[in-house]
Amino acid sequence: MRTKSLSRDDVQALADALMRRHRVMAPVLQDGVYRFEWLRDDTTLALPPGGIPKVSMKSALLPRTEVLFYYKLGKNTEATAQPPAPAAQVLFGVHPCDVQAIKVLDAVFSAEPYPDAPYLARREVTTVIGLGLPRDRTPQTAFFERLGIGSMDSRDCDLFLADLNNGRFVLEILTDKGEALADAIDSLPDASEDDLARLAELRSDASAHVTADIDIADLKERLSKLFEADMWQEVAERCIACGACSYLCPTCHCFDIQDENHGNVGCRVRNWDTCQFDLFTKHASGHNPRTNQQQRARQRIMHKYEYGYANFGIPFCTGCGRCVLSCPMHSDIRNVLEQIQEQPEP
Amino acid sequence: MPTEQVNLNEIARRLLADGTVDVVIGYTTGSQPLVAVPAFVRDPQDADTLVFNRFCEQNLVNYLHRFKAKRVAVVVKGCDERSVIGLIQEKQLDRQKLVLIGAPCAGIVDPRLVPEDATEEETLGDDVMYAGCAACAVRNPRFADYLIGAPVPQPEAPEFSDTTAELEDVESDERWRYFSREMRKCILCFACRNVCPACYCNVCFTESSQPKWMSKTDDESDAMFFHLTRLLHLTGRCTGCGACARACPVNVDLRTYNDRLRKDVKDVFEFEAGLDPEARAPMTCFRDNDKNEFIK
Amino acid sequence: MSDPTWEPKILAFLCNWCSYAGADLAGVSRIQYPPNIRVVRVPCSGRVNPMFILRALQQGLDGVLVSGCHPGDCHYLTGNYFARRRFLVLKRLLEFCGIEEGRVQFSWVSASEGQKFADVVTEVTEKVRELGPATRMVKKTWKLPPEVEAQLRGAADAD
Numbered sequence: 111m112r113t114k115s116l117s118r119d120d121v122q123a124l125a126d127a128l129m130r131r132h133r134v135m136a137p138v139l140q141d142g143v144y145r146f147e148w149l150r151d152d153t154t155l156a157l158p159p160g161g162i163p164k165v166s167m168k169s170a171l172l173p174r175t176e177v178l179f180y181y182k183l184g185k186n187t188e189a190t191a192q193p194p195a196p197a198a199q200v201l202f203g204v205h206p207c208d209v210q211a212i213k214v215l216d217a218v219f220s221a222e223p224y225p226d227a228p229y230l231a232r233r234e235v236t237t238v239i240g241l242g243l244p245r246d247r248t249p250q251t252a253f254f255e256r257l258g259i260g261s262m263d264s265r266d267c268d269l270f271l272a273d274l275n276n277g278r279f280v281l282e283i284l285t286d287k288g289e290a291l292a293d294a295i296d297s298l299p300d301a302s303e304d305d306l307a308r309l310a311e312l313r314s315d316a317s318a319h320v321t322a323d324i325d326i327a328d329l330k331e332r333l334s335k336l337f338e339a340d341m342w343q344e345v346a347e348r349c350i351a352c353g354a355c356s357y358l359c360p361t362c363h364c365f366d367i368q369d370e371n372h373g374n375v376g377c378r379v380r381n382w383d384t385c386q387f388d389l390f391t392k393h394a395s396g397h398n399p400r401t402n403q404q405q406r407a408r409q410r411i412m413h414k415y416e417y418g419y420a421n422f423g424i425p426f427c428t429g430c431g432r433c434v435l436s437c438p439m440h441s442d443i444r445n446v447l448e449q450i451q452e453q454p455e456p
Numbered sequence: 457m458p459t460e461q462v463n464l465n466e467i468a469r470r471l472l473a474d475g476t477v478d479v480v481i482g483y484t485t486g487s488q489p490l491v492a493v494p495a496f497v498r499d500p501q502d503a504d505t506l507v508f509n510r511f512c513e514q515n516l517v518n519y520l521h522r523f524k525a526k527r528v529a530v531v532v533k534g535c536d537e538r539s540v541i542g543l544i545q546e547k548q549l550d551r552q553k554l555v556l557i558g559a560p561c562a563g564i565v566d567p568r569l570v571p572e573d574a575t576e577e578e579t580l581g582d583d584v585m586y587a588g589c590a591a592c593a594v595r596n597p598r599f600a601d602y603l604i605g606a607p608v609p610q611p612e613a614p615e616f617s618d619t620t621a622e623l624e625d626v627e628s629d630e631r632w633r634y635f636s637r638e639m640r641k642c643i644l645c646f647a648c649r650n651v652c653p654a655c656y657c658n659v660c661f662t663e664s665s666q667p668k669w670m671s672k673t674d675d676e677s678d679a680m681f682f683h684l685t686r687l688l689h690l691t692g693r694c695t696g697c698g699a700c701a702r703a704c705p706v707n708v709d710l711r712t713y714n715d716r717l718r719k720d721v722k723d724v725f726e727f728e729a730g731l732d733p734e735a736r737a738p739m740t741c742f743r744d745n746d747k748n749e750f751i752k
Numbered sequence: 753m754s755d756p757t758w759e760p761k762i763l764a765f766l767c768n769w770c771s772y773a774g775a776d777l778a779g780v781s782r783i784q785y786p787p788n789i790r791v792v793r794v795p796c797s798g799r800v801n802p803m804f805i806l807r808a809l810q811q812g813l814d815g816v817l818v819s820g821c822h823p824g825d826c827h828y829l830t831g832n833y834f835a836r837r838r839f840l841v842l843k844r845l846l847e848f849c850g851i852e853e854g855r856v857q858f859s860w861v862s863a864s865e866g867q868k869f870a871d872v873v874t875e876v877t878e879k880v881r882e883l884g885p886a887t888r889m890v891k892k893t894w895k896l897p898p899e900v901e902a903q904l905r906g907a908a909d910a911d
Contacts, residue, residue: 141707174674180900184908191903348494353645354705372894389663438703442487632850677810677891742833752859
């Protein structure tokens with residue numbers, strides 16, 4: 111495995127170099143909020159101290175709005191056209207919990223018998239540069255270690271950029287896709303002995319703190335018996351049913367399909383949607399199978415910790431903590447998980 | 457006769473124990489520092505979980521829409537109380553079913569302004585308050601049944617956002633740049649709408665599919681459509697409580713626009729929402745001599 | 753890249769009882785006025801939902817005119833009084849957000865004011881022409897990328 115050493119300035123320079131042949135999505139700081147955004151010539155990279163920008167990189171794989179096809183309408187006929195193919199893209203600085211979130215999206219959108227062509231086309235041209243941090247910089251709201259993910263975990267990354275917490279970084283090139291970025295990387299010096307030693311030390315410390323104490327299989331079993339439980343009333347009571355948690359969540363992937371019309375041309379798009387909105391489950395007849403917030407709050411938890419695991423073998427939560435950070439009422443999903451474990455057997 | 461001053465936990469316990477109310481809606485300590493969370497206390501024994509401090513930012517009046525059939529006690533700051541007055545005027549709340557527990561408030565801490573290594577004293581300083589709090593004109597609730605603290609001083613303060621005033625003085629190009637920039641941040645999560653006590657339509661225009669008033673694409677014009685329409689629906693009803701701006705996960709500057717709306721309503725219709733229970737809401741009435749010069 | 757053939761496209765909401773009738777009178781009297789308006793007849797200026805105006809701007813219309821009965825003459829007695837308050841707030845808000853002054857305009861035109869209608873339309877059209885094509889708040893989602901435009905050119909035209 112090739113490894114390179116970088117200074118903090120080299121990190122920005124690397125992002126700039128990658129922009130020559132790719133679209134690059136990286137964390138930036140905008141009005142006090144760290145967000146994954148497409149870098150432009152004038153954008154400065156800003157890695158958040160805790161490694162987890164509030165707005166995730168989800169939109170690079172599942173855009174907030176994605177055109178499915180364009181159309182033109184005649185009196186009796188219609189013609190359609192595909193949108194241009196996605197350009198090669200690099201996701202720069204993706205925390206290990208977010209890399210595992212990409213795995214969730216991969217599982218959902220490649221599932222047979224209906225693999226999702228637009229998602230897979232984007233995924234195919236995406237190179238993931240993970241971001242590792244010493245574990246003591248983990249934000250208080252994040253709990254990925256309880257789900258078996260470490261802050262220096264380079265699983266499923268094409269490259270891995272480890273922050274050594276002393277102004278220096280190590281870049282590991284892990285896959286063929288990673289090697290394909292050679293023109294931007296080759297000029298960097300090979301990783302020094304000191305840097306590699308420090309990385310090993312930090313990595314060992316990070317692994318030691320992976321408690322993996324949230325037993326997903328157990329949660330799934332418990333949840334499968336809690337559909338009618340009273341606890342959902344309490345969970346929903348504080349919730350105001352906005353979309354902040356779903357939209358910032360790196361694994362939430364539900365969408366709505368709409369037509370955007372302009373005279374006789376237009377496009378069919380899919381937009382982010384959330385099970386927390388009333389309209390989400392409304393039928394054309396006007397009937398809505400979920401009429402109150404208890405049902406919607408229950409749905410979100412079930413989808414994350416029961417159905418996801420039951421159908422795909424992985425939980426639909428990677429402990430990034432964005433929902434905890436962004437909830438206007440400061441609900442904490444960790445409390446909900448505790449409550450689930452404290453429920454008596456029905 | 458001045459409003460009775462009580463201890464929060466005792467009054468909550470009393471109101472529940474003697475059956476005056478079914479639930480007390482207040483604040484309690486949450487899982488994160490610097491922010492309290494809403495609490496719904498039904499058992500007198502849980503009354504001790506209630507707190508009131510400078511981290512109690514949510515406007516709890518928002519929850520009253522869900523409890524119309526119940527008798528409810530709610531902890532209100534001066535800003536929240538304005539929402540109560542507004543909702544009573546709109547016949548959404550029955551004052552007889554409400555017990556208002558007033559909390560004099562010297563300002564709420566904005567966690568984004570507090571440095572990581574701040575001491576406790578530093579989190580109580582005026583320089584870490586929300587900007588809206590520094591401009592507050594109603595620090596002491598005026599219609600509460602009980603007060604849980606001594607009244608706090610009410611300093612003179614500019615009532616509307618500085619940015620509102622600044623933008624009024626610049627060219628339309630620059631105003632457009634600022635507005636676009638803010639709208640591009642918006643992800644249409646509707647947290648602002650959902651925390652607002654004045655937004656209570658059963659079917660919001662954004663959730664209507666027959667007719668479909670609004671698209672929810674990532675085009676900035678959709679965010680503009682949403683925010684402009686919501687603002688127009690809030691004309692004469694927005695009290696400036698600031699809950700929307702605090703709720704926004706991506707820090708869209710809502711305050712500048714809500715304040716402009718409130719300023720216009722004050723200048724043109726001489727009305728401020730939620731202050732005078734007898735005043736008539738400006739969009740429900742008209743005068744013969746209303747401003748007409750802008751119409752050809 | 754300015755298009756020398758560009759003509760302002762203006763949506764005009766005219767109340768049935770006064771302004772629409774006034775427009776009819778202008779037509780019957782053969783009074784010439786610019787052909788840039790597209791008329792939507794509404795029962796009353798008070799029926800005009802601000803969302804119509806916002807949608808018009810999103811769809812790329814260069815200007816919007818809303819015209820109703822003079823205060824005191826509303827067929828429904830009070831519709832235009834409420835509209836007046838609503839439009840004032842809308843106009844001030846739009847301008848504060850940076851929509852150019854003059855894109856969205858209002859008038860009171862009675863059924864007997866054929867000449868006034870023509871004059872209002874002329875004034876509004878010239879102002880919008882001066883402002884140029886609308887670009888702010890115009891939705892771009894349906895803008896066909898060049899390769900798609902090439903592909904769809906001529907398609908579905910046969911009928």
